[in-house]
Amino acid sequence: MLPYFGQLKLKDITPKRYQECLNDLKERGYSDSTREGIHRTGRMIFRKALEFELIKKDPTEFAYLKKDKKTIEQFEEEELPKYLEKEELSLFLKTAKESGLEHDYLVFLILSYTGIRVGELVALKWKDIDFVNHTISITKTYYNPSYNALNYQLVTPKTRKSRRKIIVDEDVIEALKAHKKVQDEVIEQLGDTYYNHDFIFAKTQRHYGYPIVIKNVRDRMKRLLRISGLNEELTPHSLRHTHTSLLAEARVSLEQIMDRLGHSDDQITKNVYLHVTQEMKKEASQKFSELMRSLD
Known part of the structure; x- marks a missing residue:
């Protein structure tokens, strides 16, 4: 945010200026998650300024992040990160x-x-x-x-x-x-x-x-x-998802996995866990069907 606000006084950073900053970051190709992190930090800064009575109004209060409408394929890709078998x-x-x-x-x-x-x-x-x-x-x-x-x-x-x-x-x-x-x-x-x-x-x-x-x-x-x-x-973070998937395959509970990873709540970890355990359930169902067929 420094290129946008570095030369301004806090009181001169208006809601319009702040929103324009967020919009410009999108135009420059920053991802949704990166912009969410920047906006989260911006809100913390201005709330603290409000608390110290350095400003009268918080310019981030009604700011929003423009996002592109995603396809079903993009949602599926986001929900399940890449990891190693x-x-x-x-x-x-x-x-x-x-x-x-x-x-x-x-x-x-x-x-x-x-x-x-x-x-x-x-x-x-x-x-x-x-x-x-x-x-x-x-x-x-x-x-x-x-x-x-x-x-x-x-x-x-x-x-x-x-x-x-x-x-x-x-x-x-x-x-x-x-x-x-x-x-x-x-x-x-x-x-x-x-x-x-x-x-x-x-x-x-x-x-x-x-x-x-x-x-x-x-x-x-x-x-x-x-x-x-x-x-x-794949990135070093993919090994974290790999660890999750292998623990799920080893029938370790989601609660224990969260504890090991240092999460209180994380949707991506839950998605990986559910994906692996669902595949295991399908396999169990297939094995049962095969067993019954073998009895005919």
Whole structure:
């Protein structure tokens, strides 16, 4: 919003100006979800200004977001995000192990086996790992809109429910132990030139020790998807949906899945869960029919 309002006084930002800003963002091709986030932030800012009596009226009060009418196909696509089937996930992780660059296998193993957000992953420190009880504590997330490795911030998780402790598999713990051993050797070699702030996924080229940036994780995933011949449109967040689908297939309850993912309520997670469980019900029905037919 700065290009629209940066040079104006708060009192000069009228409802008309604010609405024009939202309309222009649509003309410039910003997605509905991005504009919703911008508008939500705008409303918070002006409500706070109203609370502090810096303005007399809230210019966002009657603002609205213009949206295109969607086709049924678009609705269906939105309702069910893309994710990997278990055979595809197995191939992806095998590719990461055999052809991955530094950190790749561990990064994607943890994302797949925990369903954590990529920002939560990048913010992980060794103190968050309990090697005895096999848990990972999610207490913070990484924020760095400029993609400058030195300008990162660690902020509180997305919601109160996002603070959680996740029990993980033995494979994840063993992979973490192996990574820590290698990292400790690097720290010893580099000494004071290493920015030693306990990050698990730390840079080993330029800015040694600083946490890796999220864009780096996205780029690495695209490379591995290309090598393995899988859908290159998938993102690290798709592994969160993959985790949901596999837990649903393993008959874990929706409530437990929500708790593991750090959701209080999320429609996309519900949609993935319902899609998988409905397919399982169809399969059960078919098996019953086949059983009855075999008796004829």
